[in-house]
Amino acid sequence: MSAPRDSVLAIRDLRVVAPNGAVLVDGISLDLPRGEILGLIGESGAGKSTIGLAAMGYGRGGCRIAGGRIELAGTELTASSRPVREAMRGARIAYVAQSAAAAFDPAMRLDRQILETPLQHGLMSAAEARDWMVELFRALQLPDPEGFGRRYPHQVSGGQLQRAMMAMAMSGKPDVLVLDEPTTALDVTTQVEVLALLRDTIRRYGTSALYITHDLAVVAQLADRLMVLRHGREVESGTTAEVLESPREDYTRRLVAERRESLAPAAGVRHDAGETVLDLRNVDAGYGGSLVLQDVSLSVRRGETLAVVGESGSGKSTLARLVAGLLPPARGVVDFRGRPLPGSYRDRDLAGLKSIQMIYQLPDVALNPRQTVGEAIGRPLAFYRGLRGAARREEVARLLALIGLPGDFADRLPGALSGGQNQRVCIARALAAEPDLLICDEVTSALDPLIAEDILRLLRRLQDELGMTYLFITHDLSVVRRLADRTVVMQKGRIVEEGPTATLFETPRAAYTRTLLDSVPELRRDWLDGVLARRVR
Known part of the structure; x- marks a missing residue:
């Protein structure tokens, strides 16, 4: 497989299986040009996160890549050794998980964990890495940007910890971000700022992104293209406007209709409450x-x-x-x-x-x-x-x-x-x-x-x-x-x-x-x- 010239990530016929032999992803192919955001949409268990992790050459919980090829920034991951794949993570591709609480070590200060990637990969000096971290804190509207990193994970709110995880992913200035429900834990006012930040950062640095989410209204603000998934297979794909305005498949139409219905007027009190x-x-x-x-x-x-x-x-x-x-x-x-x-x-x-x-x-x-x-x-x-x-x-x-x-x-x-x-x-x-x-x-x-x-x-x-x-x-x-x-x-x-x-x-x-x-x-x-x-x- 040879990726198109402008693609930083190319996946062909990806097949991922669970330890029990169940097929989690079946025959997925995609190209991610530099600077583009591809939204992966679908219900829980559709294979969205599995594809995102596979893009890093990784299988969660004993899952394995059983077929297909993955090329990241010119490197064929499925044929590479484990040290090569690990060297790519953080420096060339980074992951923002859905649960920040599970991503951080509770016994370590935030700054030590965030600075680990740029320092271990030798991407910048300690002073440069710390300045970049503070800049990210400020852009993510975290309190006391200069001192925020001295806190432990339990000393910040869930929304603040989610933004700290975004800073950790961006600390190595990677080519590709895998964003797995990155705003799920954020309130709506903070979500607006983070969405704007993600969009602006990707545009500024020419970063590409896989945006994994179940919220069509959120991904509509960022994604250039959408791929709709179900049971590990592609349902349909196209530009964001095409998928949202003229969905071809029944399943996609159901997703769009549900999101529109969620914005209907409030129903009010449905019953008489007791004592x-x-x-x-x-x-x-x-x-x-x-x-x-x-x-x-x-x-x-x-x-x-x-x-x-x-x-x-x-x-x-x-x-x-x-x-x-x-x-x-x-x-x-x-x-x-x-x-x-x-x-x-x-x-x-x-x-x-x-x-x-x-x-x-x-x-x-x-x-x-x-x-x-x-x-x-x-x-x-x-x-x-x-x-x-x-x-x-x-x-x-x-x-x-x-x-x-x-x-x-x-x-x-x-x-x-x-x-x-x-x-x-x-x-x-x-x-x-x-x-x-x-x-x-x-x-x-x-x-x-x-x-x-x-x-x-x-x-x-x-x-x-x-x-x-x-x-x-x-x-x-x-x-x-x-x-x-x-x-x-x-x-x-x-x-x-x-x-x-x-x-x-x-x-x-x-x-x-x-x-x-x-x-x-x-x-x-x-x-x-x-x-x-x-x-x-």
Whole structure:
């Protein structure tokens, strides 16, 4: 194979198989010219991330490249030795993963990890590398660019850590970036800035990129071309305008239609809520003497969905941790079903622990990699409901069916599942306790739009049938629009606005709320430029 003259990456007839022999990618070919962005679109398990990793000559979790050829910057990776492939990573091609928390060593400062690539590859001097890192921090709008690198991963928010990972990938000034859901963990306001940065950086340095995502509106702002994937095969490809405006295949039309429907007007309250389940009054909370939540008061009624939205660092996840008993309040009152709620989960009885369950933002961190899916779901069944043996296995199978996974997944390890599949396992694990209040912390952020819509339907059905109550923490306002009865908007640890979702979306009072709503990506190519222009004014 010889790549076209202007291609920095060329793949021909790529075939990747899993350790069990399952074909993950089947016959994919693509060319990536210098300075171009190719968007890879498709549902969870379509092979998007597998293709991105294969472009680096790498197979995740024992997967292997069983056929085809990959040429990167003139080097044939499939025929190269392991040292050659490793030398290319970071210097010629770099990867931005979906989960920043899993990408960083928690025991090392950020600057040491970010500087590792340019220094080990000898790409620049230590002083030059540090100056470039600070420049990247500043471009990514990270706080205190000169001092930010001295922090450890746990000392920054999820959105800040995601941007730090982008700086780490760009530290070696690679020819190709593999961007695997790079804005999934970002709030909408930050996402606008990061998208603009990615687009401008790629244009400035002539970098090429594979942009892996399930969000068509996001990729429409950057990608020159799109390739739609399903079950490891190409469905269709073309320019971004062609695929979005005149999709040829039914599957692509479904993806486009779902994204347009997500921008429909908010539905408003769907049912009559019952008595107050959770009540917070004038609550302060924080870490190490520094307050994150300040004077927060809110209530959640039985059978309703209360959404909490805001940008990274606004206190959304801190609020979730407080309710779950992972962080005690410094001041204020927290009542659950009319009684004071102990601040620490260690002080809560079995009924209290069972009543409040949480689905975490990062499934690859939340699941034990050495526990099978059946073991992960079975533990709460045994702990909270006393199920053993055949009864527990039957309930595991029922919960897997409930969240759309086959029963044989019970025998698989998390490493053999996609990110979206692992998130659904986390949902089943939380449902296993039959809770009164389910805290959903970015529950659909790792899912492609079609599966995310299935999960939202499931949550609505459980609410209608069982009277489930949800505290929904998210930065995805399109999800809030479709699911939430009421919405609370947070900024810098305080509530700036709250009310019925339909009212808040149609007539927001606070300027910050208007900025959030203006930052929701729309399925048109000029959307990003329009938002940036309005911000300048």
